[in-house]
Amino acid sequence: MDDDKTLVKKTLAGEKSAFEMIIQKYQQPVVNYIGRMVGERELALDFSQEVFIKAYSSLGSYQSQFTFSTWLFKIASNTVIDYWRKKKLPTFSIDQGRGDDDDSLPFQVPDDKPSTVRKLELRELRQEIERALRKLPPHLKELFIWRHINGLSYEEMAEIKDLPVGTVKNRVFQAKEMLRALLEENP
Amino acid sequence: MSCLRVDQIYLYLEEELSSLERQPVESHLASCVHCREAVAARARLTEAAGTLPDFEIPADFSRRVMSRIFTAKSSPRALLITLAAGFSLLSTTFGVLLLVTGQNLPGLFVSLIQYLWTSLRSLSMTAIKLFKLIFLSVKILFNLIDEFVEGFSTLSGMISPQARIVMVALTLLLFTTLFFVIRRRFFFGENNEK
Numbered sequence: 001m002d003d004d005k006t007l008v009k010k011t012l013a014g015e016k017s018a019f020e021m022i023i024q025k026y027q028q029p030v031v032n033y034i035g036r037m038v039g040e041r042e043l044a045l046d047f048s049q050e051v052f053i054k055a056y057s058s059l060g061s062y063q064s065q066f067t068f069s070t071w072l073f074k075i076a077s078n079t080v081i082d083y084w085r086k087k088k089l090p091t092f093s094i095d096q097g098r099g100d101d102d103d104s105l106p107f108q109v110p111d112d113k114p115s116t117v118r119k120l121e122l123r124e125l126r127q128e129i130e131r132a133l134r135k136l137p138p139h140l141k142e143l144f145i146w147r148h149i150n151g152l153s154y155e156e157m158a159e160i161k162d163l164p165v166g167t168v169k170n171r172v173f174q175a176k177e178m179l180r181a182l183l184e185e186n187p
Numbered sequence: 188m189s190c191l192r193v194d195q196i197y198l199y200l201e202e203e204l205s206s207l208e209r210q211p212v213e214s215h216l217a218s219c220v221h222c223r224e225a226v227a228a229r230a231r232l233t234e235a236a237g238t239l240p241d242f243e244i245p246a247d248f249s250r251r252v253m254s255r256i257f258t259a260k261s262s263p264r265a266l267l268i269t270l271a272a273g274f275s276l277l278s279t280t281f282g283v284l285l286l287v288t289g290q291n292l293p294g295l296f297v298s299l300i301q302y303l304w305t306s307l308r309s310l311s312m313t314a315i316k317l318f319k320l321i322f323l324s325v326k327i328l329f330n331l332i333d334e335f336v337e338g339f340s341t342l343s344g345m346i347s348p349q350a351r352i353v354m355v356a357l358t359l360l361l362f363t364t365l366f367f368v369i370r371r372r373f374f375f376g377e378n379n380e381k
Contacts, residue, residue, distance in 0.1 A: 016253065016257060019253070019256075020249050020250075020253055023248070023249040023252050023253070024249050027244055027248055027249060028241055028242075028244060031241075031242045031244055032241055032242055035242040036239075041242050041243070044242060045244070045245070045248070048248075049248075049251065049252050049255065052252045052256075053252065053255060053256055056256050117228045117231050117232050118224075118227060118228050118231055122234075122235055122238070125231070125232075125235040126235050126238065126239055126240070129232070129235055129236055129239065130239065144236070148233065148236040148237050149236070149237070149239055151237075169194075169197075169198075170194070172197075173193060173194050173197045176197065176229065176232060176233070176236075177193055179232065179236075180228065180229065180232055183232070
């Protein structure tokens with residue numbers, strides 16, 4: 001299979017099948033990301049279609065020195081942000097904080113009771129994680145999803161959100177600690 | 188070494204520590220049950236998060252996206268198809284009319300043109316009558332306004348200047364109130380729709 005840059009070139013040259021290959025390659029990651037952000041499968045499918053349509057429309061502005069996947073996820077992220085702005089959700093701004101000042105992690109490992117996380121079966125733990133994910137603030141949830149569900153690197157996420165790599169790492173760790181705390185709260 | 192920080196645990200699990208940083212962490216873990224438990228819990232959480240099920244995507248997802256993109260983009264072709272369809276429809280209509288009326292083609296054309304001409308003439312007559320009606324209505328309205336202004340002048344001549352001032356002030360107040368009421372109603376109407 002051709003790499004992304006070759007597929008983009010072919011699409012711009014008029015080869016429709018090249019863009020269809022791009023869709024088939026990225027449909028699952030994009031739907032997984034949007035699905036976990038908005039919490040509904042049907043909505044995620046609709047938004048994912050919009051993401052690919054926007055990507056096709058603005059393919060001419062894609063710069064090949066950047067990774068195609070990060071460019072696509074940036075479009076997906078903006079689509080989710082627009083949806084939340086229209087819904088006027090009273091949550092954190094998804095672009096909240098550019099620095100590390102609000103990304104505070106507990107310094108030492110908390111003195112926990114025996115961990116619920118370790119007691120649950122993997123299948124049950126996954127279900128609990130899905131439930132707890134809905135309670136995470138959007139700006140942390142997004143990075144967590146990209147890291148652990150989409151498998152993006154910290155550098156890729158930093159590029160998408162235009163944040164320092166250190167901030168991105170801190171926020172992912174913060175998301176995981178928050179998730180862990182939520183799981184421990186509801187054994 | 189004191190117990191591990193949370194960020195150290197995650198960096199350790201993700202193999203982001205250099206060998207220089209890793210060695211003291213591993214030494215500490217060898218002797219600290221609390222930190223070993225903490226690392227194990229976080230490792231399990233990471234493992235579970237990385238294996239969450241995918242959302243199901245319909246088999247024709249990519250085809251649907253492609254048809255949304257390329258249906259809008261194929262307008263010259265769509266135009267040709269529309270023209271061809273229109274021509275077929277016209278030909279079929281003529282064919283049916285020929286069969287129904289029993290006339291030949293030139294005769295059918297002449298009948299159609301005559302029918303169109305008659306329709307156009309009666310439409311024009313209706314339009315002219317409508318314009319006359321509108322013109323008369325406007326004329327009557329202007330006459331009414333003239334009569335009203337004249338009557339108002341006669342009436343204001345009968346009342347004192349102070350009374351006139353009061354009347355003007357009351358009229359202005361009435362119009363201002365009406366303006367704000369109407370404006371508010373439309374404004375609220377917009378907000379309620381949102």
